[in-house]
Structure formats: C-alpha cells, structure tokens
Amino acid sequence: xxxxxxxxxxxxxxxxxxxxxxxxxxxxxxxxxxxxxxxxxxxxxxxxxxxxxxxxxxxxxxxxxxxxxxxxxxxxxxxxxxxxxxxxxxxxxxxxxxxxxxxxxxxxxxxxxxxxxxxxxxxxxxxxxxxxxxxxxxxxxxxxxxxxxxxxxxxxxxxxxxxxxxxxxxxxxxxxxxxxxxxxxxxxxxxxxxxxxxxxxxxxxxxxxxxxxxxxxxxxxxxxxxxxxxxxxxxxxxxxxxxxxxxxxxxxxxxxxxxxxxxxxxxxxxxxxxxxxxxxxxxxxxxxxxxxxxxxxxxxxxxxxxxxxxxxxxxxxxxxxxxxxxxxxxxxxxxxxxxxxxxxxxxxxxxxxxxxxxxxxxxxxxxxxxxxxxxxxxxxxxxxxxxxxxxxxxxxxxxxxxxxxxxxxxxxxxxxxxxxxxxxxxxxxxxxxxxxxxxxxxxxxxxxxxxxxxxxxxxxxxxxxxxxxxxxxxxxxxxxxxxxxxxxxxxxxxxxxxxxxxxxxxxxxxxxxxxxxxxxxxxxxxxxxxxxxxxxxxxxxxxxxx
Ligand code: ADP
Numbered sequence: 170x171x172x173x174x175x176x177x178x179x180x181x182x183x184x185x186x187x188x189x190x191x192x193x194x195x196x197x198x199x200x201x202x203x204x205x206x207x208x209x210x211x212x213x214x215x216x217x218x219x220x221x222x223x224x225x226x227x228x229x230x231x232x233x234x235x236x237x238x239x240x241x242x243x244x245x246x247x248x249x250x251x252x253x254x255x256x257x258x259x260x261x262x263x264x265x266x267x268x269x270x271x272x273x274x275x276x277x278x279x280x281x282x283x284x285x286x287x288x289x290x291x292x293x294x295x296x297x298x299x300x301x302x303x304x305x306x307x308x309x310x311x312x313x314x315x316x317x318x319x320x321x322x323x324x325x326x327x328x329x330x331x332x333x334x335x336x337x338x339x340x341x342x343x344x345x346x347x348x349x350x351x352x353x354x355x356x357x358x359x360x361x362x363x364x365x366x367x368x369x370x371x372x373x374x375x376x377x378x379x380x381x382x383x384x385x386x387x388x389x390x391x392x393x394x395x396x397x398x399x400x401x402x403x404x405x406x407x408x409x410x411x412x413x414x415x416x417x418x419x420x421x422x423x424x425x426x427x428x429x430x431x432x433x434x435x436x437x438x439x440x441x442x443x444x445x446x447x448x449x450x451x452x453x454x455x456x457x458x459x460x461x462x463x464x465x466x467x468x469x470x471x472x473x474x475x476x477x478x479x480x481x482x483x484x485x486x487x488x489x490x491x492x493x494x495x496x497x498x499x500x501x502x503x504x505x506x507x508x509x510x511x512x513x514x515x516x517x518x519x520x521x522x523x524x525x526x527x528x529x530x531x532x533x534x535x536x537x538x539x540x541x542x543x544x545x546x547x548x549x550x551x552x553x554x555x556x557x558x559x560x561x562x563x564x565x566x567x568x569x570x571x572x573x574x575x576x577x578x579x580x581x582x583x584x585x586x587x588x589x590x591x592x593x594x595x596x597x598x599x600x601x602x603x604x605x606x607x608x609x610x611x612x613x614x615x616x617x618x619x620x621x622x623x624x625x626x627x628x629x630x631x632x633x634x635x636x637x638x639x640x641x642x643x644x645x646x647x648x649x650x651x652x653x654x655x656x657x658x659x660x661x662x663x664x665x666x667x668x669x670x671x672x673x674x675x676x677x678x679x680x681x682x683x684x685x686x687x688x689x690x691x692x693x694x695x696x697x698x699x700x701x702x703x704x705x706x707x708x709x710x711x712x713x714x715x
Contacts, residue, residue, distance in 0.1 A: 228323035230257075234310050235317065237262050237278040249325055251297035267294050269301070282319060285310050291326065303330045353522045353537070360402050360536045367395030400700065405538040409521050412545040419549050424465035426499065427452045430490060433472050441480055441488055451491030453499075461499065461572050467546040468570065471554075474539040475503035475566045481535070483507030486563065498552065498569040506563035515556055519544045543568070595714040597622040598644040603633040603660065605652045609699070613647055616703045620710065630655025630663075637664045643671050645710065648693065650677035650684070658691040665692035672713045676701055 222229055228246030232239055242257040250267055257265065263274050271292065272278050281287060289306040296302060305324040310317060371388040374380075380388075411417040434450045441448040452459065472490070479488045486506025493500050510518060517523050521541040540554075547554040547568045558564035600621050604610040605628050614624055625640065627633040631654045637643055646664070650657035661673050675688035678699040685696040695709050 228304075228321075228325070230262075230321040230323065232262055232319040232321065233316065234282050234319045237272075237275065237282070239265075240318065246323060249296070249302070249323070250294065267296075269293050269295055271306075281308065282310065284308075291330065294323070302327045349523065357522070357536060361399070364395035364399040364402075368392050368399070371395075396700075402536050402538075405536060405542060408542050409538055409545075412542065417545070417549065419464045420466065421462055421464055423460055424463055424468065425456070425460050426468070426492065427454065427456050427459040429465065429469055429472065430492070433469075433476060434490065437476050437480065444480065444484065446480075446483055446485060447487040449487065449489050451489065453491070453493045461570075463550055463570055464546075467550060471543045471546050471568060472501065472503070474543050475568075478539060478566075479503050479505035479507065479564075482564070494572075495569070497572055499572060500567060500569050502565055502567045504563065504565040509560040509562050509564055510556065510558040511560050512558075515558060518556070519554070595620050595711055598710075598714065599623045599625075599640065599642055601625045601627060601633065601636055601640070601643055601646045603627045603630070603646060603652070603657065604649045605629060606649070609649070613701065613706075616701070616706060617647075620707075629653050630657060630660030633660045634663050637668060637671065641668065643668070644714070646671055646673045648673050648675045650675055650688070657693075658687060661688075661691045661693050672710075674706070674709060 222241070222243050225243055225245055228249050229241075229243040230239060230246060231241035239257045239260055239262055242254065247254055247257070252265065252267075261275070261278075262268075262272050263278055266273075268277075270277075271287075271289065272281055287306070287308045292304050292306045293301045294304050303326050305326050306321065308319050308321045310319050312318075371391045375385060375388050375392075408417070430450050430452055434448065438448050476488070476490060483505045484507070487504075488506075489502070489504040491502060493502075518537075519540050522537045523541075524535065524537045544554045547570065550570045552569035552571065554566065554568040556564055556566050596619070598617075598621050600617055600623070602610055602613050602617075602624060604613065604626070610626060614626075617624060625636050625643075627636050629652045633646070633648070634655070637646070646661075648657045648661055652660075655663075657675055657677075661675070664671070664673070672695075673693040674695045674697060675684075675691075675693040676697045676699055677684050677688070684698075688696040694713065697706065697709070
C-alpha cells in the first residue's frame, strides 16, 4: 500500500512501532558496548594484578584452597627462598617444607584453610640452603574464577629482626654499664670511706681524757690498719694509672720461683689456717733448677694477689698454690674451694674496678683492681691470665709466663710499710723541712726530733733557698716537690749552685715512675714517696751520716 493511501491514524500507529524498535536496538547496542567495557576492565585489572604480582617486593603464594596445591608463586618469593618456579608449582604447600611450624603437614593446612584471615608477625621460614629467615605472614581466602584460593603474603623481616636484636643488645649493654658505673661509684666510695672512718673515728676517740694505755694502743693499731688499707687502695689506683698511661716498667732479674712460692706459703699459712682452710703448695721443679729470669716483684704481686683473693672468697676447703712446666712456659695456678664466679661474670672480673657481684650482696672488701693489675703484669711478662670457676664450688686462676725474658729498663721504686721501731744511730743534725702542708711538716719534725740539733721550716721553694743561703752549715733538707712559688725541683737546682754538700731528700706524693729520676737530675740525693715511713727515712739518713 502506498503511504498516501494510509489513514492518518494508521500512519501514527506505524510510526510509534518503528520508534519502539529503534529504542531496543539502541539498548542492544548500549548493552553490547557495556559488556565490552567490563571485559576490557577485567582484562586491564588482570594485567594490573599480574604486574603487581610479578614486581611485588613481598613474596606471594597462591594455593588452591581445597587441595593446598600451589597454583602460583611470584619471582620475589622464588628469589627469597632459593627454589625454582617448577619446584613450587603443583606441589602441595607442605611438601616443599619451607614452613617449620604452620602448614608443615596436611593437617596443619586444613587448620589454616578453616580461617578466612591468618596473620603471624614473626614466622621462621627455611630457605632451600637450610637458612632460617624471619617473615611476616598474612593469608586470605577468596574466590577467583569460581575457585576458592588462599593468597599468602610473605614479607622478609630478617633485617629488621637483626636490628631489633642489636638494639636490645645495646640497651642491655647500656643498662649493664649504667649498673656497673653506679656499682663502681658506690664501691669506691665505700672503699675510701671505710678506712677513713677508722682513721678519723679512732683518732677522735684518742683525744678522750683518761683513756687507758691499752685502749690507746688498740685505737692506734686500728688507725694504722685503716691507713694501710687506704694506702693499698691508693697504690692499686696508682698502679692501674701507671699501667694505663704506659709508665709501668718491667725489671728483669734472676729469681728462684720455688723460693717465692715457699715465701708466699709461709707468709699466708697462719691466716689461711686461722680460717680453718687447708693450704698446700706444689713446686714442679727441683729447687736448684727453679731459677728463671723475670720481674720478681711483679710475679710476687700476681701470686700474692691471687692468694689474697682465694682467702677472701673462701670459707672452707683447700687453697692450693703451685706451677707446672708446659714447654717453654711455666703455668702457675691458685686453686680454691670458695664461692666461685658466675660464668657470665668470668670475663668481666679482669676489667678494672669490676667485681663479680655487682649487686654487692656479700659486700666483700676491694676496689675491683687486683685482677686487672695482675692481668696487665702477666701480659707485660709475656703470658696470659685466665680463670676456671663454678659458682658454689670454687675457682682456679691460671697464668703463664715464659721461662726466660729479655731484660728491660728498671724501676727502682720500693715501698715498705714496716713500722717496727729502729734505733737512730745519727744525731745532732741541722735539718731544714721544706713543706707547705702543716700536717706533713709536723709528722716529719716529730720523726726527726731525736736526730736533730736544730730544725728549720720553709713553706715554699723560695723560703728554702733563702734559709739555705743563710745557714751554710745545714746538714739535711727534706724537700717537698709540689709547692707554691718555687717547686722542689727548682729550689734544689738553685741551692746546688751555692751548696753542693747538703744532703737533699725529695719527697713527693705522686709515686709515679720518673719522679725519682727528675729529683736526682735536679740535684737531690734521694727520693721518697709519701706517706713517709719512719724506718725508711732513717735508713736513708743513716746511709749518708753514719
Ligand atoms: P677485688 O678487690 O674486688 O677483690 P679483684 O680485681 O681482685 O678485685 O677481683 C675482681 C672480682 O673477681 C672480685 O670482686 C670477685 O668478685 C671476683 N673474684 C676474684 N677472685 C675470686 C675468687 N678466688 N673467688 C671468687 N671470686 C673471685
């Protein structure tokens, strides 16, 4: 039918139908293009996921959630664990044996798959070459391609764990050193204050009127003992300072070690047996063959210190002292059945100012210097010092020294603390005491009264020079070294320009190697370290005037 033959109504109806058809076509086209877009988006997201998977800096492992079979693994995990791609794919996760604990077998896998989300902050994994590394582990179950999969994300945290360990170690070390510092300060304070307490306390008590002669003597003995203890601490501090500043010298001579051991045995026997402890010694070589070249003073100091410690830290059993010959070394030992030393403190006790018991539970006397001095001496003599000990059982300290050693320079300083009274054999000397400290001046004046006809006093080097110039008949000068205006060295130098005969004895409180040489160089005849011991002073004076 021609369009012109159609009625107006028919035409409107047909137009409406056509319009409807057009719409559905449009919808169809729209739907097709939407589908295409989704597909494209899926492909794009798949590509994006894949590239993330391939380039991730964490390990990723995809498992079939039903069977536990590995379906995918990323290159990072392959590198991290050292297995090849094929060694992972289509293997059951527990078969490759990387997990030491979780997923180590099929049952463990069943436990894992029950949970949607699992996290471990620090999990050990075993690499192909048997190394254990630490990882952070997260697993999620999700649906992919109609299949439930488990994605395991594995982050290597070994470096972080290592740093954490180092930090913890450093923290523990810092806390330990803080405790040691406090223990050292408390210990030094205790070690110095205790004898000072004895000295000042009993000196005060001596002033009390009507004190019986017996009590006086008792208090004086306590003051002397406390003074000697104080001097020991100071000597130890000076020895350690000399060692640390490289000023300690080695003085080699021939020495019979059996004689030394026997002397120490005889010296300490009464004290040890007085504590109810048995004391034995064992000499390996016959007396006539026990002569070696060494620094006898240092060897004596080491042995004495070890025996003193054995006595201090033992209440029962036996102390044994001896030596064996091991090739070209002599190996000395001091063995006790005392309190022993915790294995973790056995290294530290050789450090200066360190004691095994830093909590000071037992409050033993000591500044923690003896062993560090002994160790330094042993090393100067070419040997080694070590300990074998068990807490509660006892300790054996060993040290070696070579049988012969090269002769080195000598250090002539000797310090004796004997105070037995010696009868003066010289008298009527004209003496000048040069001293800026009143107490020291008084002490020397009292010591010298009985051998003097006149005592003059100077408070510094300048006064000393003047007094000497005005008194050419002066016999003896006691010259302090450290003084204001002009020191003792300079004063002696100037006195020597006009008086070569007067005997000058220098006295210094430094007790350092080199003091003596400096004093002699300045023109002094002798040198004494403070505290001045009367007998020592007298024997020096007698050497020049008897
Ligand atoms: P101290 O003056 O404290 O004795 P040392 O340097 O001689 O100093 O010794 C250091 C520490 O070693 C002592 O404080 C003690 O804890 C331990 N020590 C040394 N010798 C012995 C020993 N024979 N038995 C047990 N502990 C010992």
